[in-house]
Amino acid sequence: MTTYDLAIVGGGMVGASLALLCARANPSWRIAVIDPHPAEVGDVSARPSFDARATALSAGSASYLNNLGVWQSLNAVAAPIEQVHISDKGYLPGQRICAGDYAMPALGYVVPNQPLGAVFISAMATQSGIESLVDSVEQLTVTAKAAEARLASGANISAKLIAICDGADSPLCKALGIGHRKRHYQQRAVIANVRVSKPHGNTAFERFTDEGPLALLPLQNSRELALVWTQPILEPDRSGRPDTDFLQQLQQRFGHRLGRFEAVSERFSYPLQLSEVDEPWRSRLVVMGNAAHSLHPVAGQGFNLSLRDCGVLADCLKGVTDPGALECLKNYGRLRQQDQTLTTELSHAMVKLFSSRRASLVSARHLGLLGLELFAPLKQAFSRQMMGGHSGAA
């Protein structure tokens, strides 16, 4: 049986980040990253994390990736978010949060997931200590000294610590009796890239409508944006509508701030729920990424939160001889609890408040938007959260 210091189940955005951070923290470690979907630098699209989406990275995440040495390659494809425009359909004055107000070059950056994946895969391939196995973990067994994984290929491996990063609804957590608390939004997110007639000016738009929030994130081309459009699950899925219909409905929902919506790419649809793991760690096991907490995408916090988790876990494991020891994992859990709860609850509150048709909540969100404009500390707290609790740029 091959033995590792750390085995990571799932080589998506979170598994890959964790592998790179832990390999940097412990250069002598042997780390396995197991994923059934092959990923080469030239083609990462088979892996679910590296699909057609784009990810809004906070300034804090950009800093982490800079420290990992991968930001330079991402800079070539990243679009800066210099301001965020927040508006509510039917309530005219939108509010702006500007990077300049915080003396920062950008509040965050938008990176398409495929180049992000290519950079992660390339960094893992050249980082000594990391072995990528194209395989699937079928069963995990924990003993006092190690965790063991039976792979679909028939091989068995053992590791001092196994990180479960197998995505939302983690089948491995289920098999181990690790439960999740779920809150259903009765919404889906439709994503696509759109082209508009006016330049976006490196602005991200958050538009709240009576059927759910809609986000448009600037891409490198000044007239292209990544759309995340939340829609009620009970209404027909708009992703399958002909382009002209889709663009017309989007125009009607968003308005004309970006001129005309001229073209749209292929659409993809994702069901939305908030899911939080009951037991984020056990002796020799830790649950990370979407397997630990999967959030509504509208606030763009899911990966940013997980990257902060990965950074703190790597710090906790630095120099330790037994990374699966309970004390180590307890310490990690203690350090991460506050940020996890705050980020999860803020994202959830935003979705609830900004998806409601109830008159009292509609008034509350108008007051909230007004408050952002009038009450500087509220605006600062909101912006800090969005920037990933970070005060500097990459």
Ligand SMILES: Cc1cc2nc3c(=O)[nH]c(=O)nc-3n(C[C@H](O)[C@H](O)[C@H](O)COP(=O)(O)OP(=O)(O)OC[C@H]3O[C@@H](n4cnc5c(N)ncnc54)[C@H](O)[C@@H]3O)c2cc1C
């Ligand atoms: C529409 C949308 C937009 C989003 N936008 C943003 C954003 O702007 N900013 C942000 O911060 N976050 C965003 N997110 C959240 C972000 O995408 C997730 O946080 C991230 O994808 C989670 O990655 P992961 O690696 O945990 O899971 P996944 O991407 O699901 O990867 C799990 C991996 O595990 C592998 N796997 C599964 N089972 C096994 C097994 N048994 N053995 C081995 N491998 C296995 C799978 O093949 C897969 O590669 C968005 C999410 C959505 C849905």
